[in-house]
Amino acid sequence: MKVSIFDVAKKSGLSVVTVSRVLNNSSSVRQKNKEKVLQAMRELDYHPNASARSLARGKTGIIGLTLTTLHDSFFDAVVNEINDRLAEHGYYLALSISKSYEDAFHRSLFQEDRVDGVILLSPFDEDEYVSELKKKQIPFIMIDNSKKNPQVTSIIVDNFRGGYEATKHLIELGHTEIAHIAGPDHFLSSRERERGFKAALEEAGLQPYCIERGTFEISTGYHITKDWIASGKLPPAVFAGDDNIALGIMDACLNEGVRIPRDISVVGFDDQILASEFRPLLTTIRQPADKIGAMGVELLLAAISNTSTRNATVQIEPELIVRESTAPPQK
Template identity: 70%
Template sequence: MKVSIVDVAKKSGLSIVTVSRVLNNLPSVRKSNRERVLQAMKELDYHPNASARSLARGKTGIIGLALTTLHDSFLDAVVKEVNDRLAENGYFLALSISTEEDDHIHRSLFQEGRVDGVILLSPIREDEYVLELKRNRIPFVMLDNQQMNSPATSVIVDNFYGGYEATKHLIDLGHRDIAHISGPELFLSSRERERGYYAALEEAGITPFCVERGDFEISTGYRIARSWMDAGRLPTAVFASDDNMALGAMNAFIIEGIRIPQQISIIGFDDQILATEFHPKLTTMRQPAAQIGRMGVELLLKSISGAAKRNVTVQLSPELVIRETTSLRQ
């Protein structure tokens, strides 16, 4: 027997009107009542007719998410959280994956009437996208945006704090010769993590060992570590701006018989899946992927419903996860 909205109302103990408001994502529903309705829908395996709801609301029921790659377990985790939270609210997620060179794929997503809203994940050409979305009057939010003090509603990570905490962890272990493998200068996250590195060293009265520019690839970390060994001048600790470069450096050192962390301590950033797959397991700064995705959806749905009165920026903090690649200086 087909489950109806009446069955959901009975199961939740609420009125049909309240259930309807939840299904249409209206803001005038208490959080506790919304959760009761969603739980009842889940238990009854109730799936509202998306086409009918979209027609009634004059909406598509689709949210677009634009990003440049899925070869990244951190971004994967953000996308999964976004998808799950949107599904809870009756929306489908449409992914647009393209590089800066073929961003016409993103632009087709930004056309009026195709989606009810857009989430931009780590956008590079932020200014142009924002202008186009505003011109087409499409609600949107940015996650991990690459501009300081963005005028758009955003969810960002405190990368300065992350760089500072990573470097301070190494300092607290007694290290003084601390190198940094930075990410591409194009990314605000790279620049902020590097700024945190310098701030922690300056606070401790320590001179930077060296800073090398990388590109978030394992091969980069390997090449940079290899160049240090070829020059015969090694740091006692390395802070890499992402886990891939940290793992590449680890690989180069291990091949040459340099013990980690006994001879060199290494810390990464992101807490990618590979961080716990390699041995020794990588100490890293964990990005709050689930929080980023959840908060992004919450802000976007408020914008779509008209409940958001102004643009806001939510800043989240990364977390130091100590594993096996950092130890007291020998």
């Protein structure tokens, strides 16, 4: 015979209301009574129905998160931090891997009765996401959004500062001819990193060696670098828009016998896992995934509990990590 909440109440000698409050982690229950209820649950081997408890609270206990890919160790680190922090608060994380908001909503994950809140991690079609979530009155935040939007709560890394520090590092080593391979222009992060690159050069009275544009993929860095080598126009230093591009640059150089950092210095962005595994070790700009994930959970839970009444853009500072892929130019 299945054990019920009434059995727990009888066994503990307390009311059903008190048992219910213990199950829902209410702070109004005295510690002594809480211990009685927990002891009765153990003795009866009682396991509360999670769905019923969620319905009783008007909550699902689930947070939805959408992102475009799992093939990114930075995103992976952010998601892991979010998952761990949510678990501390009794929430489960549900992932949606979607290239567009239509895919996400057609899968029906982000519906009023299925999630308590949503985290958008580097979303495409973010205007559509914002419109749909506001219409459904689902609390949400954005991380690494592509546009500045004062109407929503978001977390961004200071990509301008990162691009500036990466380029300044090369300048301080003595480089005067510095190229940049940027990511797609529709990403705010790409535009801000390029803006930081230009600002550091302008401050030093320098002009860009060249600016190329591609995708945040190894193939972009590889093919552009192969073209530079073939045309005899390989720059002495490069700031890559992300670590994938940087690894593509390094791969092309190693295949062509170009020595790093003797012949070319390379700086990436993100500090993905391969940055500290590939040889030579990559100098890069670290995005603090732990801070981003923790702050994301804090802001979303505040929105869910209505303790936050206004939208905010939180900017997190990146960090230059100097390794083996940069050095002063050879005379």
